[in-house]
Amino acid sequence: MNKRFVVVALATGVASVFLGGADAGTPTTLKVITSGGFAQAYRELLPGFEKETGIKVETGSGASEGVGPKTIRYQLAHGTPADVVILSREGLNRLAEDGRIRKGSAVGLATAPLAAAVRTGAAPPNIATVAAFRQTLIEAGRIVMPGSTSGQFVRDKVFPRLDLPASVTLTLVARGTESVEMLKTGKADLAIGPSSELVNVPGITMIGHLPSEVQIIQTFTAGIVNDAKEPKAAKQLIRYLSSQKPATVAAIRRAGMEPARR
Template structure:
């Protein structure tokens, strides 16, 4: 497993905030001169692709960026520095189809339910969004045993399967669906089955570069980050991200 070196700021980011983070990181490094090494991981779930597993198995991380649900799990386990958390962006759940495929109707609860029943295979990440769809949405719609669904480790696994023709519909945070190759966004899920995730940054309890970690979090929550966040279908949630 790749590890952050001791002289770099170690950051691990979940898929929901990965694209805006990648767009913003060069500006932060250029302006501050702080070297950063970034890993990726799922906010929740099990196995080596999750942020929690990587922290438990020795990844040298100063800052985590993940869904609030995942952060709360880490905090409950004593892995987060108290008072260091900062919301960065909100992302609604959305659906996507393969590029060029007809876009199904998902505008209402009943239309979305029928789209799920009609789909050959539905894919979703085995993290916060996918767990919500599997454990809350499917039972709420009464279709738990009637949907051909696959829960894959990461959002990128879901979009790759959709692009390759291995699935007919992908569900996940809008930020994991916008701009991905070979797929096309359909739109947000209806309110009755919606989950708006708040992607949040925090400092790990074992962080070594606390001052640099605070600078990165402040930058990601600032108004300078807002345009990149919106470009990937999210809304800025940082305390200083809104225009004056």
């Protein structure tokens, strides 16, 4: 006979709820897929969530948008199990159009502007104005960035507007980690991407945000997958990550983002 149980532990006025499955004492396991944009803050906050709730979380990764097996969209379409996905609002909207996100479950977690980075030790170029940014792109020549929401924006909207010479090349890779690696190893001279993927990364230095005229501010958003096996635990995690508690806000800001406005 399958049973569910609830154990409430009270310590210093905090209640922790443990949800069990078919076997007594078995903790709930929550499956999450997150994009790189929210990954730094997520990694910092997750241990506190697991400790507070007793819920075990298994985490996978994927790109917010783009094509191929490294995208969250591809993974869900090909049977990768997930209860919660965290990605750009644009990417989540596409998943909702596919019918993969529970209606009304989307919650904004944090916002991140586009920024640029160079290898640590390189002279920081000027990107304070559109004209300065354009000149920096020309001098750098080899630009790299993730081919997700931000990469598509820069490729389709920013570069055509700047009328750059053919000597400037933009390489789009599947993930922000690949972009950073290319910069570190000298295969690119300037990386562009969400600030949250360029801050606190050994070997590179974020030099600042792009000018407002060529800027896109992404909202990294969580949503519950339609066929989630643990929707109640999924709601708990989203509430935890979107709370305005000082520790949550601090973790988001350390990752180069701002908490999403409610």
